Structure formats: structure tokens, C-alpha cells
Amino acid sequence: MTNPAIILVEPQMGENIGAAARAMFNFGLSDLRLVKPRDGWPSARATAMASGALEKMPPVRVFDTLAEAIADLQFVLATTARPREMVRQVYTAAGAAEAFRKRDAERQKTGYVFGGERAGLNNDDIALCHGALTIPTGSEFSSINLGQSVLLVSYEWLKSGDDTLPRVLSTNGSPPVPHDKLEEFFARLEDELDKHHFFNTAEQKPPMVRNLRSLFVRGDLTEQEVRTLHGVISALTGKKLQQ
């Protein structure tokens, strides 16, 4: 079973269980547990909504109480839309993922607990959990549903173990151009611009050259793109690049 588990307490609609399954499995989670699903289990509507996720996941387990559903877990968080009258650690989805990763590294078993569509978790269920998890939304409008909540916590879980850089240059195999090739291109471009009387005066030339160079450097060009730009000059001037 993957860690953490997703536990849905008294979910009402099979569609929402299916959406939750699909959402969690998208981000690598597959231990789904249900406490008293209203319409029983299995559910054809859940299977349809899960787009194949339920067939690929280990069997969903069904329990009569939350206490039984989390019996083997060592740290569980209750997902709640608003603060309750209870003293609790309240985590963001990212904070929860970080806490769960630390427990995971210590081989502890963890879980996210979600309430039913209408009323969420009751206070007795929340009291069994080690803390609460609340997803911040814009204040004027907030209607995150069960599937979306499961999606966001699962997304944060995957992200907390993912080392994808926030921004990378994807070059499709062509390496970024080394400076000498760029310099060669600049020299050719400026030579042709000179020949075509692009620079009105000798004083204008240095700043215009700097602007042109800066524009191309900023683009973080690949070798292939510089070859393409040479092709543009060849086409516009009718003169091939001298190799």
C-alpha cells in the first residue's frame, strides 16, 4: 500500500468517490479507504468516474467506523473547510505533505481524512486525528468539492517529493549555443547591417548593436536556432554563410 492513505468518511455519491480515486491515483496514491459509504461498495458510478484508476489500484477497503479505518495508521490529518472549536495543529496542504514526508521517511503510516459532501467531518471524528488540514481559498467564493480536495492534497504530496525545477529550458535536444557561435552570428549580422546602411551615424551604432545583442542573448538560443537565424540572413541578403 502506498503512503499516505486517503480515508473518506460517509461519502454520499459514488461519482465523488470515483473522482477522488482518479485524483489521488494521478499523483501516485493508491490506498483508498471508505467509512460507511451511503450507497454501498462497489459502485458502478465510482468506477465510471475513476477513468480506470480503481481497476489499477489495490482494492478499496470499507470500514464501519473511522477508528477502524485508521487502526494501523500513526498520524492522520482531518481535512476541514473551516476552523472548529478544538485545539489543533492546522496545516496547509503543503505543510501536511511535508509533515507526512517526514513520517514516511521514518516508515510511519499516515492518512488524510475527508468528511462527506454535505457536512464534512463531525467533531468526534476530528478528535481522533492528530491535526487539521485547511486549504486556503479566495474569501468571497469557496466551493471546493470532495474530488478537488483530494486532488489538491495528493498534488501537494507528489510535489513534496518531486525535484522538478520551477522553470527549466526545454531545448528538444539542441544544446544552448556557446558564446563563440553567437559572436559569429552577431559579427555577420552587424556586417550585413553596415553594408545595408542600417546605422545612420557612427555614434548610433554602438547602442543599437548592444540592443540587438541583448535581445538575442536574452532569448537563450540553441545552436539550431542560431543556424536558423543565419538562414534568415542568407535569405534576406541573398548571400550564404561563409563556412
Next chain:
Amino acid sequence: MTNPAIILVEPQMGENIGAAARAMFNFGLSDLRLVKPRDGWPSARATAMASGALEKMPPVRVFDTLAEAIADLQFVLATTARPREMVRQVYTAAGAAEAFRKRDAERQKTGYVFGGERAGLNNDDIALCHGALTIPTGSEFSSINLGQSVLLVSYEWLKSGDDTLPRVLSTNGSPPVPHDKLEEFFARLEDELDKHHFFNTAEQKPPMVRNLRSLFVRGDLTEQEVRTLHGVISALTGKKLQQ
């Protein structure tokens, strides 16, 4: 209009446009633009799915081409499920939110561009965007739909400007207990345990006292909770707290 805009290119199902509207509005975004929606606009199915979001948002604007839809924008990212044969900066949803926040601080207008449900964005549309945005998913299964993609980027946008701590203690108004009150509780507890012969030997007492103290300190108790614990001792011993 709020920044950034969400631009859906040739979306097919009204339901998905509605889900996107609801998702973005949950996280404070309200500038929705459509390029050639298959079934026209407005859409009763979109309105139903948006759960009131479309009524509260500024009117959705419809365009014939992506170029027209982003005409006033200065920085746009194309959401794609997989890398394309193009040289691009590829952002995560969090990296994109950070980049957009910086542009927003400079009063630049920005947007997230999403393709239709079946095929996503075509390469001509992607070429108009300043970079790509790819949401990392678990490798074995990936079926994020349009509404979910809009949800995740909008969530990251709100989060990037949100200073909620990853974990806070919610105490329902009762302040964390100061140490002297805790010390008073420890003294009473240990005195009663002594009287009830809890400590078998004098050597056992110090480590057991340390363990008990550590257990209660770790709980980060509030003043109210310490009063409750005093009540527990009073009930178990039949002796009220001496004020």
C-alpha cells in the same frame, strides 16, 4: 479584471468551462476568456456546473483566435501535458505562479492558456506563448482534466500570494499555557501520584516524572486544557484544586 487571465482555447463541453470557472473563482481569479467554444456561449451547462461562480464573475469574453484573446497580455504560458518539439521555458504550476506574481508587481497583464479537452493546444498556439506549464503527475497514470488543471494553477496562484504558515496551532481563543501554570499542574500530579504509590521506588521516580512532563509539554497545551486536566485529577482523587 483580476490578473492573471484564464484562456480556454476551443473548449468542447460546457460542463468543463463551468468547472474551470468555479475552480478559478475559488482561488480569486475571474478573467475568463474563451477562443471558439465548440457549443457557443453562453452555455446553460457551464452555468449549472459553475455553482454560481459565473454570475459573480465579470462577463466571459469570447474570441475567434488565441492571438485576439491575448492581445492585451504581456506574458502568457501554455499549459501542456507533455513536452513539445519547441524550445521553451517549461514551468511548474508553482514556478508559473511565482513568475506571474513578479509580472503582476510590475503591473503586467498575464494569462494561463489551456487547450481543448481532446487534443490540447496545437503548436501554432503554443508558439504564441512565452513558455509552457506542465503539471507533474505520477508516471503510471495521468488523466488530469481541464477543470482540474485550472484548479491546480489557480490554487498555486493564490498560494504564491498567501502567507498562511504551513502549520499553526489553532487554540480557539485560549492562549498556550505559560510555564508556571504547567509547573503547578506537574507538582499537583506528582504529589497525588506519590500519595497513591504510583512510583514503586525512589530511583524510578525521576525518569517517570520526566516522561510524564515531556508527554504533556509536547501537547502544546492551552490554559483551558490545563484547567481540564486539573479537573481530571480532582475527579479521580475526590480532592478539589487548592486555589
